[in-house]
Amino acid sequence: MYPDPAHHPPVQRAVEVHQPTPYPLAVAAPAPVVSVQPGSVPAVASIVLPDGRVVTGYAVDPAQPEPVTVKPAVSRTAVNVALGGVGFLAVCGGLILLTSFIAALTAFITQLIVLAAVIFGGWIAVQVFSASGHQGGTTVNIRKAVIKRNHFHG
Template sequence: MSTPQRPTAVEVHHPTPLTPTHPMPLVPAQPAPVSPVASVVLPDGRVVTGYAIEPAKPETVVSKPAVSRTAVNIALGGIGFGAVCGGLVLLTTFIAALTALITQLITLAAVIFGGWIAVQILGTSSHRGGTTVNIRKAVIKRNHFHG
């Protein structure tokens, strides 16, 4: 008699779905022009037919400037700003020198005018409204002054 077999565990495999890949869109390219078929007759009378081989011509490349216009404009703006800053420094120096000159002129005028006023006030003048007495020649007798 045969022995009954036990059922074995069943393994179930589920397939992993593949993500669909999107192919790159194809860009239509212009086919290269086909050169015409040329036939050559050899001196012994045989005819050879084939395509004429022309040297490949390089594609014309549109020349772009080495530096963009924006970069050139920024550089020129920087140069102009530097020139203006130099002028502003000179202008500031000129204003400071002019201020110092005006201050010195005002000080000089005050000294000269103040000196003139001092001479007018403190200066001796013979035109004062009083009597000038020479004390050396005066004789004082009994509290009277005789000049």
């Protein structure tokens, strides 16, 4: 160990340089020939690279992303449940009104029956009580009858 790092001798390291080795071109199997209808052959495009090389190939249309379907802010199920609740409330309101109508109609009919009974009963009472003072009817006089040993003596 050196006591002073300033007096430490520099370490020499060897520098290794690696050069890329080119791979030999592999002979590829010929591509299958696909019959193409005339008129459907795409146009050939050539591009000149900055180093002067020319790349030739068919122009390929860029892939179009699938259209994104816009989802509604509220799901259809939630809308259906809400509409069902509104319909149920409307039906309940109608049933309450119908029940109230039936109760009112029942009370009205009951009052009509009571009124008819009072009027008819009053008419009967007038007929009964006015007949007792009326002298135009048949008068039957009942005498004392004596019944002896199952014989009527009149």
